[in-house]
Amino acid sequence: MNALLQPDATEADAASVAELRLHLHLRGAVQGVGFRPWCAQQALALGLNGWVRNDAAGLQCEVQGPAAALRVFTQRLRQSPPPLARIDALQQTPQTVRSDEAGFRILASDAGAALATGLPADAAPCADCLDELFDPADRRHRYAFINCTHCGPRFTITQRLPYDRPNTSLAGFPLCPACAREYRDPSDRRFHAQPVACPACGPQxxxxxxxxxxxxxxxxxxxxxxxxxxxxxxxxxxxxxxxxxxxxx
Ligand SMILES: [Zn+2]
Ligand SMILES: [Zn+2]
Structure with a gap:
């Protein structure tokens, strides 16, 4: 059974449907603000399958799972998105449930549509990065180009959209094994951070x-x-x- 999941769905609605699938299309400041890793982390925590990707108009995401978990996902999306994000429009379309998918994936960006998404803004170092910057035991101690999923250069390094590392001036700095591990780990605060860098692999x-x-x-x-x-x-x-x-x- 396929049913519409509205933000005001009742508990009874949620419990009466085993699995739902939703397509979400977001516009606004949704690229370069850690939205894709945010979706992946939330989906992982809530046990949802699906995918997320940037397109030239914003961000697309499909999530599938128990109705109650889907509702928590869309509530968090509205109420506590990534700190640098700003959602101007959120379009929600029910989809047919899929059985050929396991887990949640960040897909390659779709650059096909007309460019309508804004360039992400640069953000000053966050408190966590400043702590690392001045920690003599940290591998980024006094590293001038420190950044994470929630802070760092964006506008300045973006050469074209969608906002992905190969489209930034960091393209010429291949990740060292330690940075690559952080980039791939959904539990890491640098998960999918496009400008991730360290003294071993980044700009000097x-x-x-x-x-x-x-x-x-x-x-x-x-x-x-x-x-x-x-x-x-x-x-x-x-x-x-x-x-x-x-x-x-
Ligand atoms: Zn940071
Ligand atoms: Zn590195």
Whole structure:
């Protein structure tokens, strides 16, 4: 039996139907905000099958399972989506239940439709990343390019949509085994984080002469501080632009 699952379905409705399947289409700030891993994590926790993928208009998701669990999924979607997400429109269509599917998958993005999704915005480091940044025991201790599913560069690194690593400036930085493990682990807070990086595999700080020649053999931060103290002016390339830095005294 196939039935419509409305947000206001009663407990009796939920209990009367064994399995339901729903197609969800989301528009708004739904790419580059950790929505695909969020769906996968919720589905895993609730025992739902299905898939999620970015398309050029937003995000599509199909979920299948007991009606009550599906209702919890759509409630969480409305009430507690990923922190950086903003849902402008949510279209919900019942589907025929499938029996040829096990588990929940993140599918390759569909770039076919017309581009209607916004570029995701850059986000300042979250509290968890700042904790790691200043933890001497963490493998990302003092790593300038730290980020996770819920923070980090997005707009600045996106070259085209859909928002996937090969479409960002991180494409040239293949993941090391440790980062690849985090990226693949649904329980990890970097699960499916497109810009994931670490000192072993990600971008590095570099200090350049005004003519573009790299200055080799120095710690870029320590050398930058030394030059500032000596009265030089620095241009610091950051997320989204350059800061000019000098000792104003
Ligand atoms: Zn973070
Ligand atoms: Zn790495």
């Amino acid at each position: 700080l570099a200090l350049w002469q005004p003519d573009g020649t790299p200055i080799a053999g120095v710690d870029p931060l320590a050398e930058a501080a030394r030059r500032l103290a000596a009265g030089q002016i620095l241009a610091v390339k950051g997320v989204g632009g350059y800061h000019l830095v000098c000792d104003a005294r």
